[in-house]
Amino acid sequence: MNLKLGVIADDFTGATDIASFMAQAGWQVIQLNGRADDVRLPDDTDAVVISLKTRSCPAGQAVAESLEALAWLDAHQCRRVYFKYCSTFDSTAKGNIGPVTDALLQATGRSMAVLCPALPVNHRQVIGGNLLVNGVALNESGMQHHPLTPMTDAYLPRVMDAQSEGKTGLIPLATVRQGGQAVAQRLDQLRQQGVRYALADIEHDSDLALLAAALPAEILLTGGSGLGGAIALAQGAARRVKTERLPSATGRAVILSGSCSAMTNRQVARYQQADLSQSTPTDNGTTTAAWCRPIEAARCLTEAHRYAAELVEWVISQPGDPAPLLYATQSAQAVGAIQARHGAAVIGQAIEQLFADIACQLQNLGFNKFIIAGGETSSLVAQQLGVKGFTIGQTIAPGVPWVKDIQRPLWLALKSGNFGQENFFNQAQEHYQ
Ligand SMILES: Nc1ncnc2c1ncn2[C@@H]1O[C@H](COP(=O)(O)OP(=O)(O)O)[C@@H](O)[C@H]1O
Ligand SMILES: O=C(O)[C@@H](O)C(=O)COP(=O)(O)O
Numbered sequence: 001m002n003l004k005l006g007v008i009a010d011d012f013t014g015a016t017d018i019a020s021f022m023a024q025a026g027w028q029v030i031q032l033n034g035r036a037d038d039v040r041l042p043d044d045t046d047a048v049v050i051s052l053k054t055r056s057c058p059a060g061q062a063v064a065e066s067l068e069a070l071a072w073l074d075a076h077q078c079r080r081v082y083f084k085y086c087s088t089f090d091s092t093a094k095g096n097i098g099p100v101t102d103a104l105l106q107a108t109g110r111s112m113a114v115l116c117p118a119l120p121v122n123h124r125q126v127i128g129g130n131l132l133v134n135g136v137a138l139n140e141s142g143m144q145h146h147p148l149t150p151m152t153d154a155y156l157p158r159v160m161d162a163q164s165e166g167k168t169g170l171i172p173l174a175t176v177r178q179g180g181q182a183v184a185q186r187l188d189q190l191r192q193q194g195v196r197y198a199l200a201d202i203e204h205d206s207d208l209a210l211l212a213a214a215l216p217a218e219i220l221l222t223g224g225s226g227l228g229g230a231i232a233l234a235q236g237a238a239r240r241v242k243t244e245r246l247p248s249a250t251g252r253a254v255i256l257s258g259s260c261s262a263m264t265n266r267q268v269a270r271y272q273q274a275d276l277s278q279s280t281p282t283d284n285g286t287t288t289a290a291w292c293r294p295i296e297a298a299r300c301l302t303e304a305h306r307y308a309a310e311l312v313e314w315v316i317s318q319p320g321d322p323a324p325l326l327y328a329t330q331s332a333q334a335v336g337a338i339q340a341r342h343g344a345a346v347i348g349q350a351i352e353q354l355f356a357d358i359a360c361q362l363q364n365l366g367f368n369k370f371i372i373a374g375g376e377t378s379s380l381v382a383q384q385l386g387v388k389g390f391t392i393g394q395t396i397a398p399g400v401p402w403v404k405d406i407q408r409p410l411w412l413a414l415k416s417g418n419f420g421q422e423n424f425f426n427q428a429q430e431h432y433q
Contacts, residue, residue, distance in 0.1 A: 001041060004235060006073035007049040007228060008066050008104075009084040010096065011375035012382045013400075013416040014225070015051035016390070018084045020401035021229030022047050023392040031390040031403060033382060034065075035072040039389040039406060047232070048076070053379035054100070055090055056148045062096035063103040070107055080221065081108060082231075086375075087119040087224035088138060088418070089131060089156060090149040091163060097222075098164025101197065105220055112191055114215055115160065115168065116223030118202035121398045122419060124224065126201050129170050130154045133418075142262035142418070145332035147339065148348055148376065156199055166196025173201035176211050183214035202226070209234065225399055245393050247402055247411035249432035251368035253323040254315055255425055256355045258377030260328070260335050261417025267373070268292070268329045270422040271322075291318055295328040297338045300350035308357040315362060323371065323429060326358065352377050356384040363410065371413045371428050378414035385410070396428050397421060 005022070009015035015031050023029045027046035032039060034052065041048065050069040054062035066083070073081060083097075083104055091097045101113050118126045123134045133141035137154035144152050153159050157168035169190040175182045190198050198219070200211050205226070212230035221227065257268055272289040288294060293314055299307040311326055318324040328351045330338070338347055359370055359381045370385070372378040387410070393402035397420040402413050413428045421427065 001045065001076045003045065003048055003073070003076055003078040005047040005080050005082055005228070005231060006076070006078035007047065007082045007084050008069040008073075009049055009051050010055040010062070010086075010100070011053055012051045012379040013375040013414045014084050014086060015049045016392070016401055016403050016414045017399035017416060017419070018082075018225035018228040019049045019390075019392050019403075020395055020399060021225045022232040023401070024395060025229055025232035027232045029392050030406070031392065033387050033389060035068060036388045037072070048073070048078070049084070051379070051382070053376065053383065054096060055086070056092055056376065057096070059095040059099040063099050066100045067103055067107055070104060080217065082228055083220070083222040084225065084228065085117070085222065087117050087122065087124040087226070088133060088141070088143050088151060089117050089159060090143070090146065090151065091159070092149055093163075095163045098160055101220070101222055102165050105196070108220060110218055110220045111196070112187065113197050113220035113222050115156065115197050115199040116202065116211065116227040117156070118200070118208065119224045119226040119399070120202065120205050120208070121226070125203050126156065126199065127173065127203060128201065129157050129199055131156055142332075145335070147260050147335050147344060160197055160199070164197070167194060168197040168199050169193060169195035171198050171200045173203060173207065176200060176202065176207050176214075179210050180214040183211065184216060187216070187219065205230070245391070245404060246431050246433040247369050247393070247404075248409070251366065252320050253369035253371065253429065254362055254367055255323050255325040255371040255373070256359060256377065256381065257325060257327040257329045257373035258351055258355050259374030259415070259417040260330055260332070263418040263420065264329050264373045265331060266422050267420060267424050268325070268327050271325055271425040291322050292325040292327065295326060295351065295354065297328060297347055297351060298342070300354045301342060301347070304350065304354060304357070308354055308361065311358055312361045312365075315358070316365060322426065323369070325425065326355070329373070348376065352380040356380045360384055368409055369411045371415070371425060373415045374417055382412060382414065387412070394431055396431060397424055400424070402428070402431055
């Protein structure tokens with residue numbers, strides 16, 4: 001095995017995101033659940049993406065699991081390592097992007113890392129070191145309300161320096177656009193200034209292409225999925241024309257939404273609009289379509305097992321088309337009130353676990369398609385479904401492909417909180433064959 005790129009991703013939606021961009025560029029990509037030592041990789045594998053759930057866990061655990069993943073990549077003769085984190089730089093106050101980057105730098109013997117969260121196709125740009133989401137500053141984009149990793153500062157050098165051992169410097173947009181030599185000179189200059197992390201300004205995909213071509217091999221790669229896709233393209237990956245596989249129309253599907261991101265809120269609202277004549281009242285007096293059911297957060301704490309069984313019964317009693325949706329998705333205000341009552345981590349984990357329990361029971365009952373919204377949610381569900389690895393299928397929306405369990409006839413769509421159009425849940429179901 002001689003992998004061109006090995007990616008260590010801090011959650012599962014992020015992993016499918018970067019895997020899909022590299023696959024679209026023509027690479028053979030396998031996504032693994034952790035180290036997955038017993039998965040046999042196809043001989044022509046170009047890149048492996050190791051999916052972890054390390055975005056919001058304690059920094060020490062994130063470092064340890066990332067180093068284990070690195071050891072696996074080393075053992076598979078991986079030429080280049082990429083640490084994939086969120087295009088909105090999601091991290092807690094204590095990390096984990098900084099600590100993991102520092103640990104990977106030390107373990108790989110490199111002195112500098114590039115930071116490149118930008119993903120222009122999904123409207124994430126870095127200009128003057130500031131991260132813009134849909135044209136507004138990160139801290140005004142809705143990400144300031146994230147349940148686990150609220151982002152309250154758009155100026156990334158400050159965010160990175162607060163959680164890492166080194167100092168961040170900028171590769172300005174003009175330098176990126178001058179290409180290879182200018183970027184190399186800027187990296188040298190930053191190195192002489194004692195800078196350890198070089199944050200790249202990126203406005204368009206064309207800037208990513210220039211950066212991908214300019215970065216020397218001794219720089220540790222870190223960032224969102226945009227740079228990963230650009231690296232695959234830069235290496236002439238579009239040599240393979242693949243027929244992408246699609247989920248089978250036979251077998252049942254369910255949608256589980258544990259994301260409270262702004263776009264997921266709109267997607268859940270849109271999915272319920274399909275036929276309001278069939279709406280039913282919910283406990284808080286609002287109405288929801290017959291195939292959609294909100295989760296009552298407190299019951300995940302007080303009677304988790306009974307509640308999971310009740311929700312499974314409800315899912316299997318639904319006609320199935322459209323796929324039933326269970327959602328914990330709520331507005332930032334409602335989430336704030338729930339967290340104040342129960343604690344953010346406690347309630348977050350309880351809801352994730354409820355979804356994972358439901359998914360496992362439904363899988364045992366023959367469900368073969370799972371559409372999951374939310375990175376932490378998707379990560380726990382995929383881990384507990386026991387998926388060892390995934391092959392990458394057709395793209396539903398930029399950064400969200402259908403993926404197939406490498407060993408079983410089981411399909412998943414793992415949707416990052418803010419990815420996809422408003423009608424994503426319907427779109428995902430239009431891909432069956
Ligand atoms: N109604 C709710 N109240 C409190 N926390 C919630 C609620 N719904 C979901 N959560 C938690 O919020 C977190 C959302 O994170 P995640 O799944 O990564 O979504 P995203 O992709 O939008 O970041 C999860 O831990 C989830 O369990
Ligand atoms: O880079 C991205 O934006 C995504 O790949 C990602 O990591 C999103 O995280 P979640 O919204 O928590 O799924």
